[in-house]
Amino acid sequence: MTDNKINLKYDIVIIGGGPAGMSAAIAAYEHGNRSILIIEREKRLGGILKQCIHPGFGLEMYKEELTGPEFAARLIAKVREYNIDCRMSSMVLDIDRKLRVTGTSSDLGVFTVQAGAVILAMGCRERPRGALNTPGTRPSGVFTAGAAQYFVNMYGYLPGKEVVILGSGDIGLIMARRMTLEGAKVKAVCEVMPYSGGLARNIEQCLNDFNIPLLLSHTVVEVHGKERVTGVTIAQVENVPGKGRVPVKGTEQYIPCDTLLLSVGLIPENELTTSCGIRLNPATKGAEVDQDRQTEIPGIYSCGNVLHVHDLADFAAEEARIAGEAAAERVRKLRENAGEKSCEEGGFKVGLKADGKVRYVVPQVITAKKDVGVYFRVSDIFKKPTLVVTASGSADGAEGEAAENVLLKKKYLKLVPGTMQTVTLKKEMLEQIPDGGRIEFKLLPGDAE
Numbered sequence: 001m002t003d004n005k006i007n008l009k010y011d012i013v014i015i016g017g018g019p020a021g022m023s024a025a026i027a028a029y030e031h032g033n034r035s036i037l038i039i040e041r042e043k044r045l046g047g048i049l050k051q052c053i054h055p056g057f058g059l060e061m062y063k064e065e066l067t068g069p070e071f072a073a074r075l076i077a078k079v080r081e082y083n084i085d086c087r088m089s090s091m092v093l094d095i096d097r098k099l100r101v102t103g104t105s106s107d108l109g110v111f112t113v114q115a116g117a118v119i120l121a122m123g124c125r126e127r128p129r130g131a132l133n134t135p136g137t138r139p140s141g142v143f144t145a146g147a148a149q150y151f152v153n154m155y156g157y158l159p160g161k162e163v164v165i166l167g168s169g170d171i172g173l174i175m176a177r178r179m180t181l182e183g184a185k186v187k188a189v190c191e192v193m194p195y196s197g198g199l200a201r202n203i204e205q206c207l208n209d210f211n212i213p214l215l216l217s218h219t220v221v222e223v224h225g226k227e228r229v230t231g232v233t234i235a236q237v238e239n240v241p242g243k244g245r246v247p248v249k250g251t252e253q254y255i256p257c258d259t260l261l262l263s264v265g266l267i268p269e270n271e272l273t274t275s276c277g278i279r280l281n282p283a284t285k286g287a288e289v290d291q292d293r294q295t296e297i298p299g300i301y302s303c304g305n306v307l308h309v310h311d312l313a314d315f316a317a318e319e320a321r322i323a324g325e326a327a328a329e330r331v332r333k334l335r336e337n338a339g340e341k342s343c344e345e346g347g348f349k350v351g352l353k354a355d356g357k358v359r360y361v362v363p364q365v366i367t368a369k370k371d372v373g374v375y376f377r378v379s380d381i382f383k384k385p386t387l388v389v390t391a392s393g394s395a396d397g398a399e400g401e402a403a404e405n406v407l408l409k410k411k412y413l414k415l416v417p418g419t420m421q422t423v424t425l426k427k428e429m430l431e432q433i434p435d436g437g438r439i440e441f442k443l444l445p446g447d448a449e
């Protein structure tokens, strides 16, 4: 791939024209860069927001409640106002460590762009049925919730009339309401965990307001039907040590339906990331990044849902601004001081770790002594927990507990896995930590339900 002739050259190349990609481009422009290219495989900018016609967007960023297309339209208007180049219907196939981006489009065929910085903003895709190994036949009528949303909102097709939804993440909840509003009967939303992975507001507005039952600790154990789904068997599940969440014999229940929608998780689209050698974090399934969202390869940044799955488009767009500004700053420094060394922060590096109750933190590395916002998610429901953030002297923790220094403590009424949290590590806190130190995020006392 990388042997192709370089036919384009830009300071900053952004892969993906969703809210993260556009927001990164806008931030880079506002930071003074005028050589920015967005490459998007679809015909139109907006990413997943094009099909999210429900409200609930923009409350953080614009202090207004917008639909997905309205939120996207604000970013598209800025991209147009700033005259940022966009290559639509163009699919990126490869990136390499020398920041060469290879793609394909009908007008250029296979093309290569030499970039001064690359921003990964490819979003995520839904986990399909194959990933679940649900027994039963393979009839039509099994869709991911996002695919059903695409049919209903983009084409006006209703994919079924009697529906069971597996998974209570936000997409499943939103589709329960959407299918109901379009005249379908949603018989149940089954969730394998004892809690929903969706936002509390979506459980209220999408299920409770429409009397749709949410069956926690339940899963689909069999799909029935030859040509088309005729029903599903569901069962309760329980935690069995060493085996995970297992169906309980004798609790099976048959529900007649013609459609099964799956909302069983999102997978960041990181094939390009791994193909250029960037390792993924096992908890986020995205790249590990520093406070600027720079990956382990200097000049390659990652942001939005490809980095970690965000609850809100606002947060994805906000995070992308960090990457956009940092990419523009990198190019500026390279130009002014000519050389990779000019981009290095000067020998400060601390690693961030989560204790398990805190499932993950982003960023995972800090290389600059400045205020840094850290996103984190917990792994279970915790009532009245205290977040304790500590710093220890060396990267491998060799100086032990005695050297541990509490940077901050914060009490919460309740923490749930479906809601991302953020805290700020102040510059003054980071100044106390030596190069090679480690910051740990712990949850105490952790009353898991």
Ligand SMILES: Cc1cc2nc3c(=O)[nH]c(=O)nc-3n(C[C@H](O)[C@H](O)[C@H](O)COP(=O)(O)OP(=O)(O)OC[C@H]3O[C@@H](n4cnc5c(N)ncnc54)[C@H](O)[C@@H]3O)c2cc1C
Pocket (backbone or CB within 6 Å): 015, 016, 017, 018, 019, 020, 021, 039, 040, 041, 042, 046, 047, 048, 049, 052, 054, 055, 056, 057, 058, 090, 091, 092, 093, 121, 122, 123, 124, 146, 149, 170, 171, 174, 269, 272, 303, 304, 305, 306, 310, 311, 312, 313, 314, 316
């Ligand atoms: C069903 C659903 C409901 C949601 N509801 C809400 C809500 O109510 N409120 C809210 O705030 N958020 C909501 N969200 C979340 C929000 O949509 C996401 O947080 C946001 O879209 C993430 O932005 P992104 O730019 O990272 O990814 P995306 O929007 O997924 O954009 C990624 C873009 O990258 C492109 N791309 C990928 N690979 C390539 C490649 N190789 N070459 C070129 N282009 C590529 C894709 O085509 C896509 O356009 C919802 C999401 C879904 C799926």
